Amino acid sequence: MTDSHATQTRTVSTFCRICEPSCGFIAEVEGQQVTRLRPNKEHPATKGFACHKGLAFNDVHVDPDRVNVPLRRQRAESAVANSFESLDWESAIEQIGERLNGIRERYGDGAIAGFMGNPTAFNSLAQLEVPSFFRRLGGRFFSSLTQDCANKLAGSEAVFGSSNLHPVPDLAHTDYFLCLGENPKVSHMSFYSVAEPMALMRSIVSRGGKVRYVNPRRIEAVSPATGDWQPIRPDTDLYFLAALLNAIDSQGGFDEEVLARHGKRVAELRAFIADFSPDVVAPVCGIDADQIRQLASEWLSADAASVHMSTGVNMGRQGTLCYWLVQMLSFVTGNLGRRGGNIYPRGFYDSAPLGAKQRSEDISNWQDSEFGPLREVGGTLPGNLLPDFIEAGDTPIRALIVIAGNPLLSVGGEERMRESFKQLELIVVIDLYRTATAELADYVLPAVDWLERPDVNLTGVGMQAVPFVHYSDAVVPPLGERRPEWWILARLAKAMGQRSLFDSDPNRDITDVSAWESKAMAKIDALLAGAELSRDVLQQQPGGAALMPELEPEALLKSAVQFADGRVDCCPPLFDEALAAARQQLAEDTQAGGELRLINLRSNYMHNSWLHNMEKLKRPKQRDNPLHMSPADAQRLGLVDEQTVRVHNRHGEIEATVRIDDSLVSGAVAMSHGWGNAGAPGMRVASRYPGVNVNRLLPSGLGSFDKLSNQAFMSGVPVTVEALPQAQSAPVAAAAT
Ligand SMILES: Nc1nc2c(c(=O)[nH]1)N[C@H]1C(S)=C(S)[C@@H](COP(=O)(O)OP(=O)(O)OC[C@H]3O[C@@H](n4cnc5c(=O)[nH]c(N)nc54)[C@H](O)[C@@H]3O)O[C@H]1N2
Ligand SMILES: Nc1nc2c(c(=O)[nH]1)N[C@H]1C(S)=C(S)[C@@H](COP(=O)(O)OP(=O)(O)OC[C@H]3O[C@@H](n4cnc5c(=O)[nH]c(N)nc54)[C@H](O)[C@@H]3O)O[C@H]1N2
Ligand code: SF4
Ligand SMILES: [Mo]
Secondary structure, three states: OEOOOOOOEEEEEEEOOOOOOOOEEEEEEEOOEEEEEEEOOOOOOOOOOOOHHHHOOHHHHOOOOOOOOOEEEOOOOOOOOOOEEEOOHHHHHHHHHHHHHHHHHHHOHHHEEEEEOHHHHHOHHHHHHHHHHHHHHOOEEEEHHHHOOHHHHHHHHHHHOOOOOOOEEOOOOOOEEEEEOOOHHHHOOOOOEOOOHHHHHHHHHHOOOEEEEEEOEOOOOOEOOOEEEEEOOOOOHHHHHHHHHHHHHHOOOOOHHHHHHHEEOHHHHHHHHHOOOHHHHHHHHOOOHHHHHHHHHHHHHOOOEEEEEOHHHHOOOOHHHHHHHHHHHHHHOOOEOOOOOEEOOOOOOOOHHHHHHHHHHHHOOOEEEEOEEEOOEOOEEOHHHHHHHHHOOOOOOOEEEEEOOOHHHHOOOHHHHHHHHOOOOEEEEEEOOOOOOHHHOOEEEEEOOOOOOOEEOOOOOOOEOOOEEEEEOOOOOOOOOOEOHHHHHHHHHHHOOOOOOOOOOOOOOOOOHHHHHHHHHHHHHHHHHHOOOOHHHHHOOHHHEEEOOOOOOOHHHHHHOOOOOOOEEOOOHHHHHHHHHHHHHHHHHHHOOOOEEEEEOOOOOOEOEEOOOOHHHOOHHHOOOOEEEOHHHHHHHOOOOOOEEEEEEOOEEEEEEEEEOOOEOOOEEEEOOOOOHHHOOOOHHHHHOOOOOHHHHOOOOOOOEOOOOOOEOOOOEEEEEEEOOOOOOOOOOOOOO
16 A cells, blocks of 8 residues: 555555455555556455446445435324435434344244344354344344355355365366356355456466356357357256266266265265166256266366356255255266365465354254244345245244345335335344335445455455465545444444454443454454464465465365264255155146246346446446346247336246347246335435336245245246236237246
């Protein structure tokens, strides 16, 4: 960091906290204003890579629509619906604290709930402190994990004994990469932190290797230079993976020596995949049996093969089992813990044992709840049960605090969620914006953004292509009255007479925020100290970052597996019920007709439900979220481009505009989520281009999530599409199911 005269430009090294790559940036600062963000070429890991969303983040930082002071909703008697008045922090904290205490007294501890959203994954202090606030209160805790990747936590916990062990493809050395349900070019990968994934894909292909994207859509990553498309019908990956393993076993591809030394329950795995021959699954997956056998041979003939799956598979009906079979594909063929296969790179601390500790704290604890046996995964209950918990008879939730989340748009079933919120006595939203969820809140509290707070890249450790750690101080002081989440929650705890997050004595009057911050930072400092690093040392490195030595690939099987016997569980007994259900499901899917299935579509011009207030992202074709449909389906249904249609199923209905898209397999329709901002007038750009909330078509409540992991079913949900009657012409109604 170079400091000079206040009015001159100084440069501060920092990093982006929008998504997993955490790209290194240089912020140019004049006085206390950021004037420009640019990629940091000196950063040892991200090396000058950055995308347009991160580079434009200053637009969010200075957005006139940001919430800058605490807001309180005018109660119903107010003449203006949903008007908010500002108040000072002291009053806001005092009032909320008092109401929370009243609710606890009337309804018990469980009446208070938290929902923590995705941006906290890149917010080190919030990530560490938010869950403990609710734990101390004895409250209920939900997070966007169960709309994203909870299946991976549950899957790894069952197979490796740690919810934190997620072997990543060694793309720099692999000869074969099988990529399921992931779009590296647009979304920059998840559970694999890499700044420029497409450069790695190109290098695999250019050194004679193969990349296969298994996907119902010919995604942007597909090209002669970066890999081929393997089409698949939505939500059939479990059958495909089982058949691939079945074909590999038939071709003698199991590595018996590795299995004998490091595996257990291999016979049970074999028994399961035996029912899924390529011939049986081919018609369901929409992949020829010969092609499945060909993919098996390709995998086996590669010197080293690697695999990865992401949200397109997580969100199907069998996310946990799919993650298990992905690990099995790697393990049984001797590619797990091998150069060019899947590896555990470690990073600046060893996260695998921490995931084993989490297992004892939540995952193994099935409890009888009023909704049947339920367990927490990653410390969180199923987001899809939030409305049910609010409506629960004896022990209802009555206060909800949402931190960096937008459950009204990000969780399935907007109508149910909205309806259930009416029963809450208190809703508090801590956010940057007056989002659709915030619009229903009693209080909206202004959070700092990542230019205004210090962070270490905690998320991604153990899953980095190049293991590194970086630290950034706040680049500029907070604008307005914005505050960090830990500060808000610590103040609330104190106002409630609770032990504050950072102080054992609730009565001690702590006004020195920096003292709190250093207490909050102490955990991070301890992790850094374990790697013989400190924040000071990091800040003196180029890019504020230090590269970490990678574990040798073999260490994965030698020491990272967290079961006492050190063995990989090839067929965890926990799965028994799910395996039976999967066989049953295959039988049903084999009988099912050609219904349309709805899948997700991320683009470079949206980021979940946020960044919708950035004018720069509202390019002409990016101002709403149409329903993408293959030409064959459109023709079958008599639909044309730009036509308005009704999309419905038993969960809900929406109107959308058709976009004919030849990148989709027939039978799949795709829409972007995170839209539906008509009800968020506080976000003026977003509400000008509102789009429609596709999650109205997703299930909610019991039966709408994977019991093993709490992961919501959000991809492959059947829908019916029909033309809306035209004002002038006769209706062209055509149902797809
Ligand atoms: N149909 C469908 N639904 C999906 C998905 C899908 O693919 N399809 N994807 C799912 C996935 S993977 C995810 S992760 C979830 C995300 O679900 P959520 O986390 O509930 O939603 P986001 O849209 O990420 O909203 C994040 C909110 O945090 C605010 N925010 C940003 N930075 C900060 C900060 O530093 N502090 C605070 N306090 N607030 C901040 C933003 O303004 C925004 O309102 O959505 C899920 N929903
Ligand atoms: N631009 C942008 N970048 C983002 C985000 C964003 O919203 N916008 N969100 C961030 C977040 S929170 C996350 S979790 C990551 C997610 O990163 P990814 O998981 O890569 O997310 P997507 O780009 O939605 O890719 C999912 C893919 O799965 C495919 N798919 C859908 N259904 C199925 C199926 O049944 N089987 C198979 N095999 N494929 C299927 C879809 O066609 C899609 O290409 O992205 C992060 N990066
Ligand atoms: S890829 Fe993600 S982390 Fe990198 S600049 Fe873009 S939004 Fe930020
Ligand atoms: Mo996500």
